[in-house]
Amino acid sequence: MSLRDEALHYHRKHTGKLGMVAKVELKDGYDLSLAYTPGVAEPCMEIHRDKDLSFKYTCRGNMVAVITDGTRVLGLGDIGPEAAIPVMEGKAVLYKTFGDVDAIPISLDTKDAGEFIKAVRMLQPNFAGINLEDISSPKCYDIEDALKAQMDIPVFHDDQHGTAIIAVAATIGGLRLVKKRIAEVKIVVNGAGAAGTAIVQLLLYAGAKHVTMMNSKGAMYEGMEMSRINRVQAALLSRTNLEKKQGGLAEIAERADVLIGVSQPGAFTTEIVKSMNADSIVFSLCNPDPEINYNDAKAIGVRVAGTGRSDSPNQVNNVSVFPGLFRGAIDVAARQINEEMKLAAVYAISGIITNEELREDYVVPNVFDKRVAPAVAAAVARAAIKTGVARTIIDPEEVKINSISRINIA
Structure with missing residues (x-):
């Protein structure tokens, strides 16, 4: 049976990948009186007096919504909200398995940003956090910014920030191995969409000083024709490509130390990669076909290579990020996920x-490493408390211990 046939049979057999399981049993009338009437009135009135108690008395406290409009699904493009459900459902399974976070897939039948924002905002009382997913760029920026401003729970576009966190964590791991400093190396990010701009932003926040962002036309620089850039890209140009170099990837990647791709399959040619500095680091994150595959990169002489795929070493995948990130955020009932929390996740993963374990084919942890989600959860909770966005103050080590007991990785 082919993978296609097996995948279709798998989804059809189970009618999708999610179901509803009650946390409590109803064995008799007394159980019913606690779960429903008359006992249910008591938490209702407590929440009426203080709505934040909904995080403690209801499923909201461990519930995240994975929301899309189906306009940019995986590498499939604008396939619509119904066709996006299997991906949102799969994301919910990952949340539960890796972080014991309950997640519900929601596909909204609108391409209008305003309608999308209004619908998500009205869902706030049900959830501890919002994971935006597979929304086309640049609309995704406006949606996330508006929702972050209007909502009192974390709103996180994983295609941007989850990818950025794991890419920067992998970069830091690679730099540790080759003994180079992030503030001194030349970094090129090929691809200036949602993921690319988020990677650049987080690299800068982590201390990178020499970053150049590429789009399909070439190197981006401050003062370039404004019709070719969006507001998020424009905001980064005063801090990147400070020499205002122009040209294509072949020119810009020459003597680079780090090359990160979120662009097109095959974009990193042999000539481009060979022109980089010694001890080069190349992460090709285009999925399912990378800019250059792992074996080819190593054969050319790349010191540290990685892709988004699970069939080669150094998988750079946001599965290592969002379960632990939201575990930590919702354990302290955070009001947002800020830059400090993202950077805390970076360093927790890296x-x-x-140093003794670090090697060329192991600069980023495996997605099935049971240590990752608890470490990320504790670091994110600590950062949330430190920056004042946590409603609940608890010991981050308690978050870590609880996370270890809750994850369901075989």
């Missing part, structure tokens, strides 16, 4: 691998 810190999993000790």
Whole structure:
């Protein structure tokens, strides 16, 4: 049976990948009186007096919505909200398995940003966090910014920030191995969409000083024709490509130390990669076909290579990010996910691998490493408390211990 046939049979057999399981049993009338009438009135009135108690008395406290409009699904493009459900459903399974976070897939039948924003905002009383997913760029920026401003729970576009967190964590791991400093190396990010701009922003926040962002036309620089850039890209140009170099990837990647791709399959040619500095680091994150595959990159002489795929070493995948990130955020009932929390996740992931364990094919932890989600959860909770966005103050080590007991990785 082919993978296609097996995947279709798998989804059809189970009628999708999610179901509803009650946390409590109803064995008799007394159980019913606690779960429903008359006992249910008591938490209702407590929440009426203080709506934040909904995080403690209801499923909201462990519930995240995975929401899309189906306009940019995986590498499939604008396939519509119904066709996007299997991906949102799969994301919910990952949340539960890796972080014991309950997640509900929601596909909204609108391409209008205003309608999307209004619908998500009205869902706020049900959830501890919102994971935006597979929304086309640049609309995704406006949606996330508006929802973050209007909502009192974390709103996180994973295609942007989850990818950025794991890409920067992998970069830090690679730089540790080759003994280079992030503030000194030349970094090129090929691709200036949602993921590319978020990677650049987080690299800068992590201390990178020499970053150049590429779009399909070439190197981006401050003062370039404004019709070719969006507001998010424009905001980054005063801090990137400070020499205002122009040209294509072949010119810009020459003597680079780090090359990160979120662009097109095959974009990193042999000539481009060979022109980089010694001890080069190349992460090709285009899925399912990378800018250059792992074996080819290593054969050319790349010191540290990685892709988004699970069939080669150094998988750079946001599965290592969002379960632990939201576990930590909702354990302290955070009001947002800020830059400090994102950077805390970066260092939690990169810190999993000790200097003794670090090697060319192991600069980023495996997605099935049971240490990752608890470490990320504790670091994110600590950062949320420190920056004042947590409603609940608890010991981050308690978050870590609880996370270890809750994850369901075989």
